[in-house]
Amino acid sequence: xxxxxxxxxxxxxxxxxxxxxxxxxxxxxxxxxxxxxxxxxxxxxxxxxxxxxxxxxxxxxxxxxxxxxxxxxxxxxxxxxxxxxxxxxxxxxxxxxxxxxxxxxxxxxxxxxxxxxxxxxxxxxxxxxxxxxxxxxxxxxxxxxxxxxxxxxxxxxxxxxxxxxxxxxxxxxxxxxxxxxxxxxxxxxxxxxxxxx
Numbered sequence: 001x002x003x004x005x006x007x008x009x010x011x012x013x014x015x016x017x018x019x020x021x022x023x024x025x026x027x028x029x030x031x032x033x034x035x036x037x038x039x040x041x042x043x044x045x046x047x048x049x050x051x052x053x054x055x056x057x058x059x060x061x062x063x064x065x066x067x068x069x070x071x072x073x074x075x076x077x078x079x080x081x082x083x084x085x086x087x088x089x090x091x092x093x094x095x096x097x098x099x100x101x102x103x104x105x106x107x108x109x110x111x112x113x114x115x116x117x118x119x120x121x122x123x124x125x126x127x128x129x130x131x132x133x134x135x136x137x138x139x140x141x142x143x144x145x146x147x148x149x150x151x152x153x154x155x156x157x158x159x160x161x162x163x164x165x166x167x168x169x170x171x172x173x174x175x176x177x178x179x180x181x182x183x184x185x186x187x188x189x190x191x192x193x194x195x196x197x
Contacts, residue, residue, distance in 0.1 A: 026118075027115040027118045027119055028114070028115065028118065029114070029117070029118040029121065029170060029174070030114065030170070030173075030174035031174065032174055032175070032177070032178055034111070035177075035181075036108065036111060037104070037108070038100070038104050038107070038181060038184065040096075040097060040100045040104075043096075043100070043184060043185050043188040044093060044096050044097070044100075044188050044192070045192075046089060046093055046195075048089075048090060048093030048094060048096075048097060049090065050094065050097070051090060051091075051094050053091075053094055053095065053098060054085075056081060056084070056085065057081070057085075057091060057094070057095050057098075058098065060077060060078065060081045060095055061095045061098035061099050061102070062098075062102075063077050064077065064078075064095070064099045064187050064190075065098075065099045065102040065103055065187075067179070067180070067183055071186055071190065074186075074187065074190055075190055078190055078191065078194060082194055087194045087195060087196050088196070089195050089196065092191045092192075092194060092195060093191075095191060096187065096188055096191050099184065099187050100184055100188075103180050103183060103184050104184070106180060107177050107180040107181065110176055110177055110180070111177055113173075114173055114174065114177075117166070117170075117173065120166075121163065121166060121167070124159055124162065124163050124166075125163065127159055128156060128159050128160060128163065131152055131155060131156045131159070132156070134152060135149065135152050135153065135156070138152070
């Protein structure tokens with residue numbers, strides 16, 4: 001309940017900040033719905049008995065899991081791999097599952113990081129609010145402590161700047177789990193089109 005109130009306070013303090021429409025998880029600051037675990041079965045429609053990968057297949061999976069490798073480059077790597085290895089449903093399925101496991105683990109770590117990021121923003125908001133309250137009290141006194149007021153004003157400015165900088169980065173941070181999910185799906189599609197008919 002308190003965290004939901006703090007998220008409300010974030011919006012009041014910084015009206016331009018987007019927060020989650022769903023407050024069921026107060027640690028989730030993103031507009032995107034929180035989906036912790038992906039389903040490999042939704043992306044790879046064939047049953048795949050687990051089997052160890054050859055070193056070449058492991059290398060292919062590692063390359064396909066790299067988000068900096070474009071889908072066009074990924075397609076080239078798959079074709080090169082299949083020039084030396086017959087397209088086999090189980091082999092390609094296991095390559096997909098290796099990619100899926102790697103990217104799903106990365107995505108889950110990222111989601112945990114977003115929650116920590118959100119908690120640090122909430123803590124910073126609490127600090128800013130406490131500073132505002134103290135500032136109001138100090139300025140209302142008959143003989144205000146101007147040195148303390150100046151120091152407090154400096155701290156508030158600094159904390160608000162940090163908060164806003166982090167808030168601006170939030171859009172990218174929140175989109176990353178979705179981009180990883182899209183990558184896994186795209187890799188599945190690239191591999192599926194090479195399955196023997």
